[in-house]
Amino acid sequence: MTTSGDEALEPVELIRKSGAVLRMGKAMLSSGTGSYRVKSAMQQVARAFGLDRHEAHVTLTEITTTSHLGSFFRTEVAEVRAVGVDAHRLGELTNLANSLAPGATVEEVNRDLDRIEAIRPLYATLPNAVFAAMACGAFAFLNDGGVIEVVGAFLGAGAGQFLRRYFLHRRFNQFAVTMMSAAAACLVYLGFVTVLDTWVGGAASNHQAGFVSAVLFLVPGFALVTGALDLAKMDFSAGVARTAYALIILISAALSVWAVSWATGMSTDPIVPAAIPLWLEIVLRLVASALGVLGFALMFNSTMRMALGAALIGMVANVLRLQLADAGVAMQAATMVATLVVGLLAAYVAPRLQIPRITVSVPAVVIMVPGAAVYRTVVGLNNGDVQVAVTSGVQAVFVVICIAIGLAAARVLTDRAWAYEQ
DSSP states (O other), X not given: OOOHHHHTOOHHHHHHHHHHHHHHHHHHXXXXXXHHHHHHHHHXXXXXXXXXEEEEEEOSSEEEEEEEETTEEEEEEEEOOOOOOOHHHHHXXXXXXXXXXXXXXXXHHHHHHHHHHTOOOSSOHHHHHHHHHHHHHHHHHHTTOXXXXXXXXXXXXXXXXXXXXXXXXXXXXXXXXXXXXXXXXXHHHHHHHHHHHHHSTTHHHHSGGGGGGGGGGGOOHHHHHHHHHHHHTTOHHHHHHHHXXXXXXXXXXXXXXXXXXXXXTOOOSOOOXXXXXXXXXXXXXXXXXXXXXXXXXXXXXXXXXXXXXXXXXXXXXXXHHHHHHHTTOOHHHHHHHHHHHHHHHHHHHHHHHTSOTHHHHHHHHHTTSOHHHHHHHHHHHHHTOHHHHHHHHHHHHHHHHHHHXXXXXXXXXXXXXXXXXX
16 A cells, blocks of 8 residues: 555656666766765765665675665666776766756756766877876886886886777776786886897896886776775775775786796896985986876876876875885885875865866875785795795785775765764
8 A cells, every 4th residue: 555645656767767876876887986986976866866765785896776766666786897997987977976956857867977978088099008108117216217117117018008908998808908918018128128238238137127117007006995995984895896806907917927027037126226316316206206196197097187186196195105114114104194195185186176086096096006016926926935925915915905094094084974974
């Protein structure tokens, strides 16, 4: 028996509204954001439609939603197989969710979603590869490399990212593409130093370790950071799935790094830094950090406004991290302080640039993810060098944990939804 209010209810309208809410969730999830933001966007659409209640369960690739209206409810399940990052689309979707007012119609939302889904990537394959190359060249310097390492990492990463994007856009298996791209980056780096060795004796043996920086474009920064934030929000199904996905990507790349290093005899040992004046070191670190974050942000299809905001934040925070480490602070503690600074600055900068907070905080943090330590861990395990494997692995794990702590602490301090259980 239904009430008089329920008698006027049209289940067909509930079906249409539920479908539009789910469509928003799928679009957000395929753009690479965390499950907490996917749920929030769907809630915003549901409220604008006048639904009484909306609940969702979100993992890395699946969404289950239930929409309630009166005594009726509708549950839908969807799968999103495209796991990637598109910061521009994420920004457009976030603006759409934030702009919805009560009384919005299904037609209006679907029309806007059609427009957003039709947006093509901002950058073609070649510029995208150049952005990855710029980021890894900066990484090479920040990993104590010199001019040869920087140039080699630039060339290797550019070739690897070009290959990666080409095959991913043709829907090849992500893990296979990751292994191919890592191998290509390493081989291009090796080819560069080998050719250089014919002109300058010793280059092939003195600069091999820089090849690790050439594969750092494969570090799944968005997945690692959003997975950690999902865990901080006690969303374990999404957090564990994202973290597992990120680890498999890292392991796939690391196995290629090991295979190439084993077959060619390249060393993954850290580079001995050159002695330069402190003031010059700080200036170069500022420039390299800004370029590295800028490259990563643009590689994630960020707009220039997003990328410059991320570069400004990352430049300040990363140099702070490196200088604290040089002063004797444990790298884990220095990273936690730096990521806290990233989160606080992102909370200030993102609203003023009218962009989602995650689009500036994640690229700024990616440069702090210990990708080189992860690769050395796998190489050490495969070579039977337990000491290197354990030392690098433990450092990598604790640095990632501290990244999550720093970002979560910044969220708690600046976002009421994070400070209190809703």
